[in-house]
Each structure stands twice: as C-alpha cells, then as structure tokens.
Amino acid sequence: MTSHxxxxxxxxxxxxxxxxxxxTVRRPAGPWTPAVHALLTHLHAAGFTAAPRPLGIDDRGxxxxxxxxxxxVWPDRFALLDPxxxxxxxxxxxxxxxxxxxxxxxxxxxxxxxLVPADGTEIIAHHDLAPWNLVTDGDGPWAFIDxxxxxxxxxxxxxxxxxxxxxPLTDRPxxxxxxxxxxxxxxxxxxxxxxxxPERRRLVPLLARRAQAxxxxxxxxxxxxxQPWARMWSEGHGDVWRADAEYTERRAADWExxxxxx
Numbered sequence: 001m002t003s004h005x006x007x008x009x010x011x012x013x014x015x016x017x018x019x020x021x022x023x024t025v026r027r028p029a030g031p032w033t034p035a036v037h038a039l040l041t042h043l044h045a046a047g048f049t050a051a052p053r054p055l056g057i058d059d060r061g062x063x064x065x066x067x068x069x070x071x072x073v074w075p076d077r078f079a080l081l082d083p084x085x086x087x088x089x090x091x092x093x094x095x096x097x098x099x100x101x102x103x104x105x106x107x108x109x110x111x112x113x114x115l116v117p118a119d120g121t122e123i124i125a126h127h128d129l130a131p132w133n134l135v136t137d138g139d140g141p142w143a144f145i146d147x148x149x150x151x152x153x154x155x156x157x158x159x160x161x162x163x164x165x166x167x168p169l170t171d172r173p174x175x176x177x178x179x180x181x182x183x184x185x186x187x188x189x190x191x192x193x194x195x196x197x198p199e200r201r202r203l204v205p206l207l208a209r210r211a212q213a214x215x216x217x218x219x220x221x222x223x224x225x226x227q228p229w230a231r232m233w234s235e236g237h238g239d240v241w242r243a244d245a246e247y248t249e250r251r252a253a254d255w256e257x258x259x260x261x262x
Contacts, residue, residue: 038106
C-alpha cells in the first residue's frame, strides 16, 4: 500500500466511509468533529496516548487521525482479554482517560453527537468503550478508537458500558462465563480502575441500566427508520441488549458482593 492508497477499514457497527491512508485514518466528519478534535488534542497534551491524535480535515472534508496499529479485539481476538492482567489493563486505561479528561474545557461552540443520554455531565465521556473499539497488538500499545460519540456523561456511566463488553456481562451462548467468573472479572476491572466503596455501590445498578439504555435507543431510532440503527434492530441487536440487561439485573446481588467483599 502506498501513502496515497485508500484501504477501507471494517469493525464495529458504524464504520462506513472509514479508510486508512498511509499512517492516517480518514473518517466522515460532522458538526461534532471540531469538539472531538479539541478533546483528543487535550488528552494527548495531558499525557493520555491511548487514542488517535487529530490531524485536521483533508481536501475531501474528512477528518484525519493518526492510525492505531493493530486490530480491534472484537470479535476474532476477544480471547486476548482472557488473562486478568489484560482486563486490568483495560480498567487502568479507562481510568487514565477519565483522569486526563477531568480538566478539559470544551470549546464554547462545542457540538456533541449525543446518542444515549447519560446520567449526568461530570466529564466528556467516550460512551462506546468496548472491545469493538479497542485496538491492540497484544502487549504493545493499546488505543481506543471511534471517539465521534464522545459527549457529556459520567465516569460510572462510561465504566458500566465498558464492564458489559469487557467482562462480559451476558448470558449469550459462547460468551457467557460462570457467575463466579463474571463476578471475579468485574472485580478485576473495577479494582484496576480504582473505585471507592460508595462508587462501587452506585455502579451496580448502572450496569443493567446502561445495557437497557442501549436497547431503548435502538428501539427508538429503528422506529424512526434511522440507519444504521434500524438495520441493527432488525438483526436482533435490541433483543441482545434487553437480554443482557435482564441478566445483569438478576445478578445484581452477585456483582455487589464481588465488588464489596474483602
């Protein structure tokens, strides 16, 4: 591939028009892009490097970002996160992001692509911290990608979503872990992030609420015929989120014991 060739990049559920050009990624821009670029610039200035660096807008109106080498973890490389030390690294990386963003002041004209309303406006959260947005080559550099839905939110709302995907909190065949294993992995993630006891108590009910919020979002957008959400709803993503929310809520006492005991 030459420095001018465009290589389409796949991954996640919303990746249309994303291409690699040399050591950069080009993505469709939107009204939120200037605010997202300001956020990413701040993160790098604060020492957080597990995110692409913004490079501006190209002559076709696309945003330009540095390319993160490696592959997305989901779905083919999810087993990379089986070792608890790597799951702990996820928790530490998310905490590093939240610490770095804490003193970020958005531009006065910032516009955010808010998809799922959060439970507060404590920080500018990522809102999609999940295996399909984690790029890694194993024990080398890691990066979270797809920051286009960054918007006001809270640390716990962001962490609850991450727990769903990285533990994972699901009873789907092929993904479900034993209750004890899932509870232990949740503890590993939360310990690595560094929540105190009151925060752990507040996180537990958010685990199911955050999954249910995804179901409700997809249902609403599908009813309006909005893509790609209508396609995702027709493919059963809404049913998956609802089932995961129900499973997570049924096990709430297990999660609380795991996070508070010892």
